[in-house]
Amino acid sequence: MDEAPGRTRTERLAAEIAEAIVTGTLAPGHRLDEQALADQYGVSRTPVREALRQLGTSGLVEVRPRRGAVVAQVTPEQLAELFVAMGEVEATCARLAAQSMSPLERRRLDALHEAMGELARAGDPAAYAEANTAFHGAIYAGAHNAVLSDFALSLRRRLQPYREAQFRQAGRLARSHAEHATVVAAILGGQAAQAHAAMLRHVTLVESAVEGLLGRERGTGRRG
Amino acid sequence: MDEAPGRTRTERLAAEIAEAIVTGTLAPGHRLDEQALADQYGVSRTPVREALRQLGTSGLVEVRPRRGAVVAQVTPEQLAELFVAMGEVEATCARLAAQSMSPLERRRLDALHEAMGELARAGDPAAYAEANTAFHGAIYAGAHNAVLSDFALSLRRRLQPYREAQFRQAGRLARSHAEHATVVAAILGGQAAQAHAAMLRHVTLVESAVEGLLGRERGTGRRG
DNA sequence: GATGATTTGTACGTATGTATA
């Protein structure tokens, strides 16, 4: 059976539901009925409740007392704030990484960046997106601060549904890689201020790309 | 009975337990027995469990599957990371505040700072500490970003047990107020970079003050 | 190392508050 990851049912459920939200299987605004989820996963309501509460604290779902839980509905204003926050936190991580990455970490970041150049030239959005997560993760880790990197990761997860399709935009891969290049150069060179600025600009450009996509794709029905 | 704040028992319990942790009534490392807490608050284990999970996600308590929950025990390394993270996030808020505070918000920040000067001269640590929370809260709010300000607030809460006594240090009030002055001047003048730098320095100095206190009070610091 | 005690994890039942007819 599936007893693999998180040891308790609550943990496994939280992970599975989070995954479903992040991949878009559960769309924003979708109602999360406790009994339905319990039936679906073959457990009782108790671990479902605890998982929903946990996801509520991390911001992925909105729990309204006595009124049930829904997949967090992010307004355009909140989306903008999330992107600003992610940009600032990622930029901070980049600055700290420039100051405190070990030589080994720097070499690995450089190697990862080179490999992503290949993926960009090959035009493989899925592989690039996966490597991109690793790239940003390497920078979080290089900041050597678990508090900041956990927060950056949680923001990245919350924004993932909205960033998913950006790499399909024409030319986005090549531009992303070029933006990364300036970040990598600053970090490898230990130039803290430049690393901060380059990362802030990169994330801001991602936001622009996403906004372009949302403007185009939306128009279909959300509730009125 | 007491039906005052949070509507559900879980919410009230989470607030009460958090308060007890933050004020030091529940010391770090203290075991949080579900049944004992349930008896103490006159409820069943269910809302206690949910409250503990919630506090676990926010970092105030550590929940170990099948092994119970304890008040989060912060190692010296984690404490340092928390201070670095808080410094960076507060500095970011200060920079954003310098860029985007409204004239009214700037006037209020200035007035608050002036009032704190009185408290510092009067030598009232308790009142100063309370005003200090409002001061930093005003800067978070001035950043106009709920994601960042929520994170800053949660970090401040997590660090509160370790910062509590700092204002009793001789001369700390006056120094704190002088540090605030440079932050306020930069924010009011719209000088983003200076606001960032001044706030980062301020928080770093708070960390030093706390470390001095901990070193004195604890005797030993590092664990083997 | 095995056994008993304690505590957590999960299931299930009931009551109350919310939404709907």
Added chain:
DNA sequence: ATATACATACGTACAAATCAT
């Protein structure tokens, strides 16, 4: 506006795992 239906919040019971002996 009242009543009805239903989902959630909470309590309670049992199972399973950890710990103490």
